[in-house]
Amino acid sequence: MTKNTDHSDSDFSNLIRHIQESRGIDFRGYKRTSLERRIRRRMEEVGCDSFASYHSFLEAHPQEFVDLLNTVLINVTSFFRDTDAWDVLRRDVVPRILERKGDNGSIRIWSIGCASGEEPYSLAILFAEVLGTVDFCRRVKIYATDLDDAALNTARHATYAMREVESVPEPLLERYFERTNNHYVFQRELRKCVIFGRHNVVSDAPISRIDLLICRNLLIYLEADTQAVVLPRLHYALVNDGFLFLGKAETQLARSRMFEPVDLKSRIFAKVPQEWRRTAGGSLSLASDAGNARTNQQARLMESIVDGSSTGYLAVNAEGLLVFANVHARRLFDVQETDIGRPFQDLTISYRPTELRSRIEEVRNSGRMVRIEHQPFTRPGAEPTRLTIEVAPLVSRDGKAFATLISFFDTSRVYLLQQEIEAAQESLETTIEELQSSNEELETTNEELQSTNEELETTNEELQSTNEELETMNEELRSTNEELEVANEEMRRQSEEAGEYRRYSESILRSIDVGIIVLDDNLTVQSWNRWSENIWGLRSEEVTGEPFLDLDIGLPVQRLRRPLQDILITEAPVDPLEMEAMDRRGRRITCRIRLSPLLFDNWLARGAVLIIEDVTERARSDAFTSYLGRIVGESLNEVYFLDSSTFTFHLVNKGAEEKLGYPLDALRQIALHDLMPDIDAIAFGRLVEPLLSGEKAEIVFETTIERSDRSVRQVELCMQYFPREQPPILVALAHDVTERQRIGMEDSRAETTSG
Template sequence: MERLLRLMPADSGLCFLVVQHLDPARPSLLSEILGRATSMPVMQAVHGNPVQANMVYVIPPNHDLTLTGRRLVVRPWKAPRGHHLPIDTCFTSLAEQLKGHAIGVVLSGTGADGTLGCRAILDHGGRTLVQLPSEAAYDAMPRHVVEADNASQVLALEQMPAALMGGVPDPGASDALLQILLHLRQATGHDFTQYKKSTIARRIERRMQVQQIDDQAQYLTLLHGSATESQVLFNELLINVTQFFRDPQAFEVMKAHILEPMLASTPRDGVFRVWVAGCASGEEAYSVAMVLHELLQAHSLALTVQFFATDLDADAIHLARAGLYPEAIAADVGDERLKRYFSKEEGGYRVRKEIREMIVFAVQNVIKDPPFTRLDLLCCRNLMIYLGPTLQNRLIPTFHYALKAGGVLFLSPSESIGGHAALFSPLHRKWKFYRAIKGTVAKSIPLDSSLSWVPERTSKLPGHPAKMTKDTNLAELTRRALLQEFGPASVVTDLAGTIQYIHGDTSRYLRPAPGQASLNVVDMAREGLQLELRNAVHRAAGSTETIVTPPLSVVSDDAVRLVRLSVRRMADTPAGERLLLVTFQEQAQPGHAPAAQASKRSAAPTRERVTQLERDLAYTRENLQASIDELQDANEELSSANEEMQSTNEELQSSNEELETSREELQSVNEELVTVNAELQAKIEQLGDMQNDMKNLLDSINIGTIFLDTHLTIRRFTRDAVKIYRLIPKDIGRPLADITSYLDALDLLVPAQEVLDTLIPREIELRTTSGNWFLARLLPYRTLDNVIDGVVMTFHDINTRVANEQAVQAARELAEAIVDTVLEPLLVLDHELRVVSASRSYHRTFNTSAAQTNGHKFYELGDGQWDIVALRDKLGTILERNTSFEGFEMLQDLPGLGPRTITLNARRVNGQGARPHLILLAMQHQPSRT
């Protein structure tokens, strides 16, 4: 909204009403926020304020904003049943008050508020602008308006100011619209002038937007010069909105209560004829064919089915013949029918051949082309809602003509038979199934019909009358002659009194009624017969008894005759039509009284006159009572119809409440999903950062790592793990046992399984075939919930350490070899004067072993033979001052040699780092002097 107001000029001459879904419990700062985006004055709407150009009025929270005249109406919203729809309320008010000067603009938002309001604006001649759903932050509101075909223009936000400044429709646009339709009729041969103007105008407006033309007169000029655009417009005006099994409950009713009884009553060698008019791309026709096929298979019927499906659009018929539909039809068809009647192909599902071959698809204009006849079932759904009243009144009698007696007409819930109740009897009011009522005289087509397929009557007599050879039937001739001579004048009517057949001369009793031509026997009755005849027909239609009236005075040819009426029910016709026989029996006139008594009779009424008056009064009472009964019946029917309407209204209200509740829940869920989506997006970004950090961390420490699951299958691995195993990215998900390693005769699977079983970590030094050394650490993989879910194997490079240890070991071995080679006894002492090692010559000279020497203190060797205070001081001085001594002599008793003088030489060997200093002590013994 801020972007739109920034783009609008401050002197546009328009007045803006801003309606948004605001928090009802908090004050709104919307007017202050929008005020920063435009130089136009922005204020919160106040009840009663007049609307002014170049102003922005913002709806207050928890209120409805409407218009009365040129003043604002701001009323608090009282929560009745249903959801608060302030946009629909405002748009509907604008449409009613401003007519063609109202413009509805729908921008980003959730839910479907505004869809019905846009419909109201279009119906009153206004315009609706809708933001491109792909551009909107939340596309639900604009998408609902577009899908409902309630958008005059679907634009990007930057294009809306130019569209708003384009003004309101030209008052003379209706004339231009009529000229466009007349041109289209001349160019294509199809007349759309009787279609609903709102639908036609929207589709023409859509083509004008594509051609970037604002004026209908300019578009008419384009049509005159472009046959291609005329054809494109014709295709645009065709209505091709359909789906499989639209209104599934209607098809269940059709299957169980309509088709099944009709098929059961059809002879086994009979023909069942079906016509789907306005089939579009064939979904409706195939739906009916599937239901028919299911019934024929279920009851093992071998009937011949003649199935016709027609439409005005040749392209749609081509698609219907192909029978290939997108995968989205699965939701409408259902799994069972999808498997049974469709085959999966690239790009969607194709109707199987056995169903396609049932139907004959053809291009037909149902308005002017002759219909199929003798039909058992005629389906025409959601076609008449696009037609004007004139076309509807022509089409219903056409459908009646096409159906045979007892045939069924199937319409959509939004359609009805209108004022043609005499042609059909309702079978199911909710889903609009009607049974055709046929008479002995074809009266389906109105007398003023202009349908081109109705044959013209000819007054020319044939040149040679047809001759029929037939054996003479004397009995039949005699019967006809007697009936003609002695039979009373009679007429046959239906239960409503419409004449079907006339026998004898009825001119004395019936005459053409003035006004529009009618064959109703009551309307044609002469003076004196109408009241009694109406009563008798009514009573005879409701019972099986014969109704006979007393003699009635009828004025005919300036004479008064006494006529007795007899009305009785006849046997039903083979088509099931119920008929009445009305007989006129003329009675003899009573004799004239003598002249002498004439004055006396005129002076005072005789008993006979009183009796006659009493009888007339009784008849009048009976007629009045019959009229009262008829009125009561009509009232009861009206009451019943009213109750049905109330029940239907309650059901609709209940359904509407459920829909509103569902929509509120969906909106709440949508808002929650938006929040959850934002949170998930943040977590995804956070997880991506963590994964990047982890990858860089593992790559920087140069430690090969393999993550295994509980089945020792590879989950993931780091870059340096390829130094141990021959791994590639596609190995994720494969067992580690399938991967070849570079290890020198060592299998890590066994210790890995032991770690998984015992949960005790392990460390193993291993060597690769290339001579590199690694320290393998095997640890259990623990989740954040402290659940063991695999093994982690890490490989640390220890080549340097191994090389150092090997160097130290080599030096040690070299030193020991040197020490062992020297003939003089040698000892290596640590800082505590414990023996670290002793040479072989020492063990040999003093007859001792390594076990008796290594690790023991120097003063404890040889039963304390070296425990001399002066020697202690000398050795202590060496450690403290880094000095040495030579030539320290002492007398020792050597095994096998006896007393000998031992000369000691000592030197400190400096340690490095944490390594302590050592003392190297060499001994020399002097030979005996004796």
């Protein structure tokens, strides 16, 4: 049974050492029963039945450290926990601190074991209520420390659920928190004055010059000897008139000589000033009331301070045994607990990183410190470093050396800086030489510059003259620019007019009821109006740029080749042409084509213009007219065409010439009434007046017509007036009624005889 217990104790110690080495948290000072109970709780949850198996589990699952620390480091806290104690703090302690600090003195507060931040933020509210936000931010600094990184991370965010701020009075909640969704966020300005950090009060050096230190419900978890180490640290951290605020269950200071109660019920204490002195080994120690004898608590305090140092310390006594190694030296040189008390010369550190045995002997003989600088040293799996080693005697009060202290300082940075300085020194010397050479060159250059300066002065005078000329030129350019602006405006106006004229011309071309085709001097189509599109069935964009003579349209364009070439050569128009063609609907049409040269300002032909007119109906009308003319012309009936104003003969047919006995040329000199013996000019005018005025469409009357041989005959004249013809014309049809009158007279005589 005893053997199993010893084995369990050893496994537990190894587990605690592993936690310290892996996470830097030293649980050796915590109460064994409480610590073991909480660790076993985690062992049950992960299924480990021994400390050794849990040790292995931690090595295989590093993330288990988070759950383990959350279990061991119980973070039970709230805002203004134990309200009565906080009221005493506000009423009795805060005014005394402010009174001693005056109006401008800075106030330093330390909250140990701050957990998720409720305690330091409660302190911030407490002091802000008294000082005001502005003075609080200017004067107060609150340090909040804990071992639990997760809790510190929560504290830094300063965000709390509604249930977590239930203990905050409503006015303070509204004043110092901002509500975001279902959470409350502590005021940003005050939050900046709270500094969170990871700190182990058992092993790390304490924060100093503290006016108010809050360490509630931490000491109850520590062993008595650990408490004896921590309490002097708290005493050291406080200023002489500082205050310590403990938890309700902590009674350790009821009879302490380092603190006196301010309010014992609320566990608020004031520091009792003590004298600090240096020990023979150079460490700080509290002087006791019993003749400055060092107590166990003081020894532990000094050991903790040395262990918290970043310098490695080894102590070798007069017998050559290693009697002390602080935490940093143990980690640096892998010194084990079992190495303490062993001969120093048997340890690796005695000759690595450098030979120290002879140096220790030298110090013992001379009594003077030996310093070995920048020795190279490399730990397994770590970066190479440089160590500066000091070997110094430790002398007792009677002046005798009783041990040798070996100090190891990491001077890697210093060594690198020295190397850089040496390199910089060499570079500087080279630079100085270069500067001297450059200085000589600069002197030469200076002389050249002086000469150049004189030349520049001359050039400057020339430039001034040039500048005056440029100013004159600038004036001229300004005047020219104004003229150009006027010219530009005129060109713009002309451009607008040209554009308007072009649009006007295009409108005319579209509106003309004839085809207009413009060709260049290569007989390529340049313009093709709407009439041409409608007749030939090709759009303007389809033919523009195409050779005219290659177009496949209903017009026999090849017959126009020679006339077009003649126009380009002679630069004169040709006689109109009439050609049979076929429009886009397949209808046969007759086209009258007029060809003219396209002349420019120099009267040179640059192309040709074709004007095409559909004269199909006109041709038919002319043919019909010709047909009628032939019939009328050959008719034996007399047809007279008379001038409507003079009544002279304008044209007569063949029958009229034969019966009147006059040729046409002679008749054109004679008026119709000149051949009427019975009617003079005036009477004839009155006779045709109704016809000329439009009162009558035609008049018919009988009269006597005299022939060229002076013989007469009776005729019936039927006359019509055509005012719309050009010129207006009178048409008379003469019918010889002589025979009809003779027959009539004979019939009359016959009737008379029979009667």
